[in-house]
Amino acid sequence: MSGGTVLPDAERDARVVSPAATTARYRIAAPTPLDTAVRALAATVGLGPDAPATVQELTPAPAPAAGIEAAEVTLALPEERLEGGVLALAEAVLDAPFDLPGLAGLRLLDVVPGAGVAAQAPGPAFGIPGTRELAGVPERPILGSIVKPSVGLSIEETAERVRLLGVAGLDFIKDDELLADQAHAPLAARAEGVGAAIDEVERETGRRPMFAFNVSADDVDRMLESHDRVVEAGGTCVMVSLNQVGLAGALALRRHTRVPIHGHRNGWGFLARSPDWGIAYPAYLALWRLVGVDHMHVNGFANKFWEPDESVAASLRACLAPMGDVPRAMPVVSSGQWGGQSVTQYAAVPSLDFMYLAGGGIQGHPDGPEAGVRAITAAWEAATAGVPLEEKAAAVPELRRSLERFGKRRAG
Amino acid sequence: MAAVSNFATYELLAQDPARAADVLAGEGSTGTFVEVEGESAALQDRFAITVERLELLGEPDADGATRARLVAGLPADLLGSDLTTLLASVAGNVSEVAQASTVRLVELALSDDFLRACPRPAHGLDGTRSQLGVPERPLRAAMIEPGWRPGPEQLARRAAALFAAGADLVRDPLTTADPSWCPLAERVRAVEEVVRTHEQERGRRVLFAYAIDDEPAATVRHAELLAGAGARCAALSATALGLSAVTHLRRRTDLVLHARSAPQALLSRDGTIGVADEVVQAIWRLAGLDHLPVPAASAGDGGVAVRARLTPLLDASDRALPVVPVALAADADGETDVLLTSEETSA
Numbered sequence: 140m141s142g143g144t145v146l147p148d149a150e151r152d153a154r155v156v157s158p159a160a161t162t163a164r165y166r167i168a169a170p171t172p173l174d175t176a177v178r179a180l181a182a183t184v185g186l187g188p189d190a191p192a193t194v195q196e197l198t199p200a201p202a203p204a205a206g207i208e209a210a211e212v213t214l215a216l217p218e219e220r221l222e223g224g225v226l227a228l229a230e231a232v233l234d235a236p237f238d239l240p241g242l243a244g245l246r247l248l249d250v251v252p253g254a255g256v257a258a259q260a261p262g263p264a265f266g267i268p269g270t271r272e273l274a275g276v277p278e279r280p281i282l283g284s285i286v287k288p289s290v291g292l293s294i295e296e297t298a299e300r301v302r303l304l305g306v307a308g309l310d311f312i313k314d315d316e317l318l319a320d321q322a323h324a325p326l327a328a329r330a331e332g333v334g335a336a337i338d339e340v341e342r343e344t345g346r347r348p349m350f351a352f353n354v355s356a357d358d359v360d361r362m363l364e365s366h367d368r369v370v371e372a373g374g375t376c377v378m379v380s381l382n383q384v385g386l387a388g389a390l391a392l393r394r395h396t397r398v399p400i401h402g403h404r405n406g407w408g409f410l411a412r413s414p415d416w417g418i419a420y421p422a423y424l425a426l427w428r429l430v431g432v433d434h435m436h437v438n439g440f441a442n443k444f445w446e447p448d449e450s451v452a453a454s455l456r457a458c459l460a461p462m463g464d465v466p467r468a469m470p471v472v473s474s475g476q477w478g479g480q481s482v483t484q485y486a487a488v489p490s491l492d493f494m495y496l497a498g499g500g501i502q503g504h505p506d507g508p509e510a511g512v513r514a515i516t517a518a519w520e521a522a523t524a525g526v527p528l529e530e531k532a533a534a535v536p537e538l539r540r541s542l543e544r545f546g547k548r549r550a551g
Numbered sequence: 552m553a554a555v556s557n558f559a560t561y562e563l564l565a566q567d568p569a570r571a572a573d574v575l576a577g578e579g580s581t582g583t584f585v586e587v588e589g590e591s592a593a594l595q596d597r598f599a600i601t602v603e604r605l606e607l608l609g610e611p612d613a614d615g616a617t618r619a620r621l622v623a624g625l626p627a628d629l630l631g632s633d634l635t636t637l638l639a640s641v642a643g644n645v646s647e648v649a650q651a652s653t654v655r656l657v658e659l660a661l662s663d664d665f666l667r668a669c670p671r672p673a674h675g676l677d678g679t680r681s682q683l684g685v686p687e688r689p690l691r692a693a694m695i696e697p698g699w700r701p702g703p704e705q706l707a708r709r710a711a712a713l714f715a716a717g718a719d720l721v722r723d724p725l726t727t728a729d730p731s732w733c734p735l736a737e738r739v740r741a742v743e744e745v746v747r748t749h750e751q752e753r754g755r756r757v758l759f760a761y762a763i764d765d766e767p768a769a770t771v772r773h774a775e776l777l778a779g780a781g782a783r784c785a786a787l788s789a790t791a792l793g794l795s796a797v798t799h800l801r802r803r804t805d806l807v808l809h810a811r812s813a814p815q816a817l818l819s820r821d822g823t824i825g826v827a828d829e830v831v832q833a834i835w836r837l838a839g840l841d842h843l844p845v846p847a848a849s850a851g852d853g854g855v856a857v858r859a860r861l862t863p864l865l866d867a868s869d870r871a872l873p874v875v876p877v878a879l880a881a882d883a884d885g886e887t888d889v890l891l892t893s894e895e896t897s898a
Contacts, residue, residue: 185698186697186698186726187696187697187698188696189696189698190697190698219698219700220726222727222730223726223727223728223764223765226764226765226766226788226791226792227726227727227764227791229788229790229791230726230764230788230790230791230811233790233791233817234788234790234791234811234812234814234816235811235812237816237817237820238812238813238816238844238846238847238848239847240847240848240850245820288581288594288598289580289581290580290581290598290629291581291594291597291598291628291629292594316639316643316644317579317580317581317629317636317639317640317643319631319633319635319636319639320631320633320636321628321629321630321631321636322628322631323597323628355633355635355636355639355795356633356635356795357633357634357635357669357794357795357798357799357838358795358798358799358802359767359768359795359796359799360799362795380635380638380639380643382638382642383634383635383638383639383642383643383794383795384635384793384794384795385792385793385794385795385796385797386791386792386793386796387765387766387767387770387791387792387793387795387796388767388793388794388795388796388799389793390766390767391766391767391768391796394766405639405643405644405646406638406639406642406643406646407646407647408644408645408646408647408648408654408824409642409646409654409656409818409824409825409826410646410817410818410825412646412647412653412824413820413821413823413824413825415821416817416820416821416824416825417817417820417821418817438647443649444644444647444648444649445647445648445649445652446647474647
């Protein structure tokens with residue numbers, strides 16, 4: 140992951156509140172002279188050579204190889220380019236620019252929507268406050284888990300797991316992204332089965348966990364119908380695989396939805412992992428936030444994947460930063476989480492406005508999911524109180540067991 | 552175990568390719584970072600991705616990492632019959648595995664059952680040729696530069712001139728469907744008049760590709776409006792709209808669907824990370840696009856990207872028409888089944 144993907148908050152805010160044009164910041168690399176490539180990029184992001192985007196800022200960047208020049212360039216888009224709203228913005232910054240010949244690298248680092256695009260786009264309908272209200276969690280992190288095994292359970296097995304996780308005290312439970320509408324557990328029947336399990340949890344505990352049903356589909360009407368089945372069954376969240384469904388499909392769901400949209404970014408590595416090509420999280424987030432996704436995945440500290448902590452921290456900060464009048468999306472921290480990362484995360488980003496998802500960290504806890512929930516809750520209490528985890532673990536045996544079981548993994 | 556009939560091939564770079572292959576298979580199907588109750592053998596049999604073959608490509612590099620090619624078996628029950636479900640598996644969290652420093656999806660071989668469930672092109676190469684009545688030679692397209700904001704009559708006059716100059720297809724300079732300064736209904740009325748006149752006077756059929764970029768329900772309405780006015784072709788940004796919107800549209804229209812740029816070129820641009828063009832183009836054909844640009848990065852590839860678009864997936868009807876800038880015509884390697892494009896100004 141490249142460095143410098145997020146501006147310091149103050150600088151970012153200053154640019155957001157300015158009523159100026161929509162801007163896109165890239166790192167571009169091309170054979171000398173770079174000017175030619177920058178002009179081509181500006182033409183493509185704009186409306187051709189006669190109506191290009193305006194170069195607002197051009198800062199040389201370290202050259203990746205001999206004979207190659209690199210720079211960070213901020214482009215202001217002509218208003219005419221944005222008549223189609225967020226979809227037009229997406230085409231401008233993501234489509235033809237990445238198909239330009241003669242480049243050695245192109246990364247879209249940030250997108251700052253101007254007032255016009257932001258006003259046209261729906262933005263999150265629920266965001267952080269709406270999600271907290273529906274989940275019944277006013278202040279602390281929303282604690283969640285994913286039904287595992289990820290795919291293959293019958294509806295009865297799924298419902299029973301959801302009931303166990305709900306009774307164990309989770310605020311939020313979700314489908315794995317690999318489970319959508321396959322024949323062994325069709326979405327409509329799953330919504331009913333899981334809905335009944337959630338009702339049962341409510342009867343037993345007085346609390347109603349939020350469940351995110353994966354309504355991703357290669358047909359928009361099918362997604363909307365799935366949403367309707369979920370809502371009918373008392374569900375309070377729908378999930379989509381953002382990269383697979385795409386922006387217009389998500390936009391249609393946003394126009395239709397009565398519950399928060401949980402945005403899963405599987406495929407992120409293919410967009411972000413190359414040092415030379417791709418898209419950095421702040422730019423990616425800006426588009427989905429305009430579309431109106433309520434929950435945005437950011438990986439987690441000491442995650443099981445490739446992404447380093449500083450990149451996760453930058454993503455988390457981007458989610459929490461203002462973007463004009465567009466509400467914030469709730470960041471979703473996940474991947475290899477078991478609570479032990481709380482201290483590092485809180486030190487890097489001292490906020491409790493996030494969802495904290497643990498799959499194996501809860502369902503793989505040696506004493507069962509309830510113990511997993513207690514361990515993670517204790518870990519976050521420790522982080523916010525500035526108490527070392529080992530000290531907290533002395534008082535909370537479930538956390539001690541978690542430390543023994545998972546603490547040997549790189550804990551950030 | 553049931554016989555596997557879907558395969559995804561990856562190239563990866565890893566310290567321990569065998570371990571990376573196992574993790575990748577787990578991420579694409581039933582795995583998590585610790586084993587959980589319920590991962591029964593029966594469930595694994597039915598839903599787990601299998602490592603069918605792992606081939607080392609050379610010796611370890613200076614860092615001790617070895618390039619390898621992994622053929623993964625994808626169970627039919629895992630994939631279901633939906634492209635977004637397929638992609639969440641083959642191009643989802645597998646992109647993030649820490650055990651490989653690079654992962655690239657290079658090939659996808661899908662069962663006839665899965666392919667049949669996909670929308671696929673309504674016209675493709677053969678359908679476009681028969682629309683135009685041009686059986687053999689390369690097709691010619693004039694792309695009017697974006698940024699020009701003509702009224703409907705102005706646009707129609709320019710289209711007439713480009714058709715007269717020999718274009719088989721003229722592409723809209725617009726990138727949104729229905730701006731107030733050139734509403735789609737008026738645009739199609741004016742331009743289709745020109746198309747009909749051209750066909751009557753010159754005896755040569757032509758297509759105008761109208762931008763219909765919009766939200767999904769609106770794209771369907773725009774497509775109905777076009778079809779009602781006798782138009783036969785629509786242009787869009789597949790990258791911006793995304794897969795579910797394109798499949799949604801394809802299932803609801805018979806128009807020829809023309810992608811303005813190579814969809815998701817970003818995914819294939821790094822040579823070792825992401826998704827190879829061969830796979831990206833197949834996905835978008837399965838989604839139903841008829842005209843698919845070759846990516847700029849394919850320049851000098853000796854016709855590989857062009858031929859990929861012309862290689863049948865289920866059968867010959869799903870061959871897309873490769874869109875090639877005239878400057879790169881040499882890359883078509885003598886292939887005549889192409890749409891050669893030239894950039895045209897507003898006057």
